[in-house]
Amino acid sequence: MAVAERTLEQTPKDPRPTVIADDVHIVYRVNGGARGKGSATAALSRILRRTGSPGMREVHAVRGVTFVARRGESIGLIGSNGSGKSTLLKAVAGLLPTERGHVYTDGQPSLLGVNAAMMNDLTGERNVILGGLAMGMTREQVRERYDEIVDFSGINEKGDFVTLPMRTYSSGMAARLRFSIAAAKDHDVLMIDEALATGDRKFQKRSEARIRELRKDAGTVFLVSHNNRSIRDTCDRVLWLEKGELLMDGPTDEVIKAYEKETGR
Amino acid sequence: MSTVSQTTHDSVVAMISPPSPDDGLTPAELAQKYGLSVSGARVGLGEYVQQLWGRRHFILAFSQAKLTAQYSQAKLGQLWQVATPLLNALVYFLIFGLVMGGRGKMDNHDYIPFLVTGVFVFTFTQTSALAGVRAISGNLGLVRALHFPRAALPVSFSLQQLQQLLFSMIVLAMVLVGFGHYPSLSWVLIIPALALQFVFNTGLAMVMARLGTKTPDLAQLLPFITRTWLYASGVMYSIPDMLAKKDVPEWLDDLLLSNPASVYIDLMRFALMDDYPASNLPPHVWLLALGWAVLVGVGGFLFFWKAEEQYGRG
Numbered sequence: 001m002a003v004a005e006r007t008l009e010q011t012p013k014d015p016r017p018t019v020i021a022d023d024v025h026i027v028y029r030v031n032g033g034a035r036g037k038g039s040a041t042a043a044l045s046r047i048l049r050r051t052g053s054p055g056m057r058e059v060h061a062v063r064g065v066t067f068v069a070r071r072g073e074s075i076g077l078i079g080s081n082g083s084g085k086s087t088l089l090k091a092v093a094g095l096l097p098t099e100r101g102h103v104y105t106d107g108q109p110s111l112l113g114v115n116a117a118m119m120n121d122l123t124g125e126r127n128v129i130l131g132g133l134a135m136g137m138t139r140e141q142v143r144e145r146y147d148e149i150v151d152f153s154g155i156n157e158k159g160d161f162v163t164l165p166m167r168t169y170s171s172g173m174a175a176r177l178r179f180s181i182a183a184a185k186d187h188d189v190l191m192i193d194e195a196l197a198t199g200d201r202k203f204q205k206r207s208e209a210r211i212r213e214l215r216k217d218a219g220t221v222f223l224v225s226h227n228n229r230s231i232r233d234t235c236d237r238v239l240w241l242e243k244g245e246l247l248m249d250g251p252t253d254e255v256i257k258a259y260e261k262e263t264g265r
Numbered sequence: 266m267s268t269v270s271q272t273t274h275d276s277v278v279a280m281i282s283p284p285s286p287d288d289g290l291t292p293a294e295l296a297q298k299y300g301l302s303v304s305g306a307r308v309g310l311g312e313y314v315q316q317l318w319g320r321r322h323f324i325l326a327f328s329q330a331k332l333t334a335q336y337s338q339a340k341l342g343q344l345w346q347v348a349t350p351l352l353n354a355l356v357y358f359l360i361f362g363l364v365m366g367g368r369g370k371m372d373n374h375d376y377i378p379f380l381v382t383g384v385f386v387f388t389f390t391q392t393s394a395l396a397g398v399r400a401i402s403g404n405l406g407l408v409r410a411l412h413f414p415r416a417a418l419p420v421s422f423s424l425q426q427l428q429q430l431l432f433s434m435i436v437l438a439m440v441l442v443g444f445g446h447y448p449s450l451s452w453v454l455i456i457p458a459l460a461l462q463f464v465f466n467t468g469l470a471m472v473m474a475r476l477g478t479k480t481p482d483l484a485q486l487l488p489f490i491t492r493t494w495l496y497a498s499g500v501m502y503s504i505p506d507m508l509a510k511k512d513v514p515e516w517l518d519d520l521l522l523s524n525p526a527s528v529y530i531d532l533m534r535f536a537l538m539d540d541y542p543a544s545n546l547p548p549h550v551w552l553l554a555l556g557w558a559v560l561v562g563v564g565g566f567l568f569f570w571k572a573e574e575q576y577g578r579g
Contacts, residue, residue, distance in 0.1 A: 017299055022292035066292065094305025095409050095577055103304040104296035108412060121334035130330050133323035134411050165337060 018189050018220040019069040019092055019109065023101035026062040026084070026091055026244075061087040063244040064101070069189075074221045076235035076252065078228070078259055084244040085224045089191045092222070106219070109189035110135070112182045124155060124162040124169070124177055131181035145184050152210070153180035154203065176203055183210050190218040228256055307573040316414045324417050328425040350433035353388070354381040354440070357501060371503070374444050378538055381440050383500035385433040386530045389426055390466050391491045396422035397470025398477035398484050401576050408577045415576045416569055419470040427463050437537070446539050454536035462529040464558040468565025475569050478576055498526040505545055522547035525557040 062084045069075055077085040090096040092103050093111040118127050128149050132142035153176045155161045155169070166174055192211060211234070215221045225231055231238060231252065238255040240248040248255050290298065308316065317324075336345040357380055371379060400419040401408060408415065434455075442448075477483050499507070504527065508518050521527065532554055534541045547553060 017295060017301065019304075020292045020296045020301055022296075068292070068295065090409060092304060094412065097305060097574055097577065102293065102296075104292070104301035105304040106299065106301050109304065110412065111410060119330055119334050121337040122330055126330060126333075130323075130326050133320075133326050134407070134413065136320070136323075136411075136413065139322050 016071045016106070017068050017104075018071050018073075018106045019067075020104040021065055021067050021088075021092065021101070022104070024062055024065045024088070024091055024098050024103060025060070025100040026087055026096055027099040028059040028061055028087075030057045030059060061244050062091065062241075065241070065244075065246045066101075067239060067246065067249055069220050069222075071219045073237055074215060074223070074235045076231035076238040077222060077224045077241060078226075078231060078238060078255070079241035079247075080263075083241045085241050086193055087244075088241065089193060089222060089224060092189075093191060105189060107188035109191060110185070110187045112179075112187075112190060112192045118166060118174075118178060120167040121165055123165055124150075127166055127177065128162075128181055131178075132184065135182070135185050137185060149180045149184050152183075152206070153177045154206075172200060172203075179207055183207070183214065187214065187218050189220045189222075190214055191222040191224075193224045228260065232256060305574055307570070310567075310570065313414055313416075313570055313573070317416055317420070320413050320417050323413065324421045324424060327417070327421045328428065331422070331425045332428055346429065346432040347436055350385055350388070351436045354384055354436070357384055375538065375540070378437075378441050378444050378446055379503070379534060379541075380501055381437055382534050382537060383498075383530050385430065385437055386462070386533045387495055387498060387500050387526055388433070389430045389462065390469065390526055390529070391495065392429070393423040393426045393466035393470045394473050394491060395484075395487060396426060397473035398487050400470060400474040401478045402481055402484070405577065415474075415573055416471060416566065419474040419569065420467055423463065423467040423470045426466065427459075430459070441537055446537065449539070451536050455533060458529060458532040458536060458554065461554045461558040464562035465525055465529070468558075468561035468563065471565040471569035472561070475572050478572075494524075494526060497521060498524060498530065500526075500530065503545060519547055523553055525561070528553050528557060 065084075065088060077088065079085050087096065089111060091098055092105065093109045094103070094105070095111065118131060122130070128146060129142055132145070132149075133139070137145075150156060150162055153173075155173050155177055161169065161173065166177070169177070208230075215234070221234075223231065223234055235252050238248075238250065238252050238259075239246060240255050240259055248258060295301075307313075332346075333343070336342055339345055341348065354377075358377060397419050400422050401415060404418055408418075438448075473483070473487070499521065504521050505518065508521070522531070528547065528550060531546050532550060535543065535546060535550075
C-alpha cells in the first residue's frame with residue numbers, strides 16, 4: 001500500500017515540493033553548561049584569564065540534513081531520544097534559526113505545539129481565546145470555534161471546569177485542552193510532535209481522528225513519534241535521524257524494519 | 266521504487282530524479298523553481314509592521330492576561346493593582362518626606378502629589394524596561410512554539426505596564442484631590458504626555474529585549490541601573506532646588522532635567538498640579554518629550570527588527 005502511494009506521488013502529476021531542507025545544521029548555545037567547577041570563584045578566574053566566553057557550550061543538534069517533501073506526503077520522523085527530531089521540525093517551522101544551510105517552505109508550516117501560549121493562572125476560557133489568538137486566528141474565528149474547542153477537549157464533562165484556572169486541572173485535562181486549541185486551526189504544512197500521546201484512551205481516539213482530518217486539508221504532514229505502529233498507520237515515508245544525521249530516508253516499511261533491527265525489536 | 270532507500274543524499278536525489286524535470290537541480294534551485302521561501306527569514310519592514318498590526322488582538326489579550334495572572338493567587342486579587350502603587354508611594358513618603366526631609370521648599374500639600382506623580386511615572390518606564398529584558402528570554406517556550414512577529418512580546422509587556430499605570434492614576438487622582446489639587450483643563454495634557462512616554466517605553470523595552478536575548482546577565486544588572494536612574498531623575502526631590510544649593514554649572518542642571526524620565530515626570534506634574542512652576546521644566550519640554558519618543562521608539566523598533574530571525578536560539 002505504501003509502495004502504491006509512493007509511485008502515485010512520483011508521477012509528475014503534482015510533484016510540487018512543500019519543504020526543502022538543504023544541508024541544515026542547527027547548533028544550540030547553552031549558558032551555564034560549562035564543564036569544570038561551577039563556583040563563583042571559578043567563573044571569575046575564567047573571566048580574568050579570558051578563556052573564551054565562560055559559561056557557553058555548544059550542542060550540535062542537527063548535522064547536515066537534506067530532504068525534499070512534496071505535497072500529499074505524510075512523513076514520519078524516527079530515532080532515539082535526543083537524535084534531533086523535534087529540533088529539525090522547529091527549524092522547518094522557522095522557529096529555530098539554522099547555523100548553516102537553508103530550509104525552504106511553501107507557505108507557513110505550523111508546529112502542532114502542545115505547549116502554546118497558556119497561562120496556568122488564567123481560566124480555561126481565557127486560555128482558549130489567548131491560545132487561538134496566539135496561533136494567528138482572528139477574534140471572529142476564535143469566537144466561532146470556541147464551543148467546538150471546549151467540546152472537543154471534553155473538560156466540561158465533569159462539571160464546569162472551563163471557568164476555573166488551569167492550575168486546578170489535572171495534567172491530562174490540561175494536555176487535552178492544549179491539544180484541542182492547537183488542532184482547531186487549519187494548516188498548510190502540519191507538524192505533529194508526539195501529540196498523539198496525550199489524554200486517556202477515549203481522547204486519543206478522538207485526536208487521531210482529528211489528525212486524519214487535518215491531514216486531508218494539509219499539504220504535507222510531519223509526525224514525530226516513538227510509536228512505530230502509529231507511524232505505520234499514518235505515514236508513507238519515514239526519515240530516520242540518529243545523532244543529528246539523516247541515517248535513512250525511504251518508504252515506511254523498509255525504514256521501520258531497519259530501525260527495528262537496529263534497536264533490537 | 267522501493268529500492269530507493271540507502272542513506273541521506275542518495276535517496277533525496279533518487280526521489281527527485283526518475284521521470285521528473287527537476288533532475289539535477291540543487292535544493293536551492295528547486296526551491297526557486299517552485300517559489301519556496303526561506304523558512305523563518307526576516308520579512309521587510311513594511312510587511313513586518315503589517316504583521317504586527319494584524320496581531321493587535323493577541324498583543325492586547327496577552328497583556329491583559331499577564332496583568333490578571335499577576336495577582337490571581339492573592340486573596341485580595343485585583344485590588345493589588347491599586348494597593349501596590351499606593352504602598353509604594355507611602356514608603357517613599359515615609360523615608361524621604363518624613364525621615365530625611367528631602368522636600369526642600371515644598372510643604373506636604375505640594376510634596377506628596379509631587380512625589381507620588383514622580384514615583385508612578387518613573388515606575389512606568391522602569392517596569393517596562395525590566396519586563397522588556399525578559400520579554401523574549403522569559404518566553405522562549407512561546408517563541409519556539411508559535412509564529413508571530415516577535416515585537417509583539419515587548420509591545421505587549423509595555424502595554425501591560427500602561428494598564429498598570431492607569432490603575433495607579435486612580436490612586437494619583439485621589440491623592441491630588443485629597444491635597445487640594447482639583448481637576449482642571451490642564452489635566453487633558455496627561456493624554457499626550459502618556460502617549461509619548463508609552464512610545465518611549467515600548468522602544469526601550471524592545472532594545473532591552475534584544476540585548477536580553479544575547480546577554481541574559483542584563484536581567485540581573487538592570488535593576489541597579491534603573492535605581493541609579495531613579496535617584497538621578499528628581500523623583501523624590503526637585504532637581505533645580507537641589508542643585509541651587511550645590512553651586513554646579515547650569516549645563517548639568519539642564520542635562521539632568523533633559524533625561525527622558527524627568528522630562529515625562531515633569532510634564533505630568535505640570536499637567537496635574539495647580540501651581541507647579543513652569544521654571545522647573547527644561548526649555549522646549551514638549552519637543553524634548555517628542556524627540557525622546559521618536560528616537561527611542563523608532564530606533565528601538567528597528568534595532569529589534571534587525572535581529573528578528575535570531576530570537577529563539579539558545
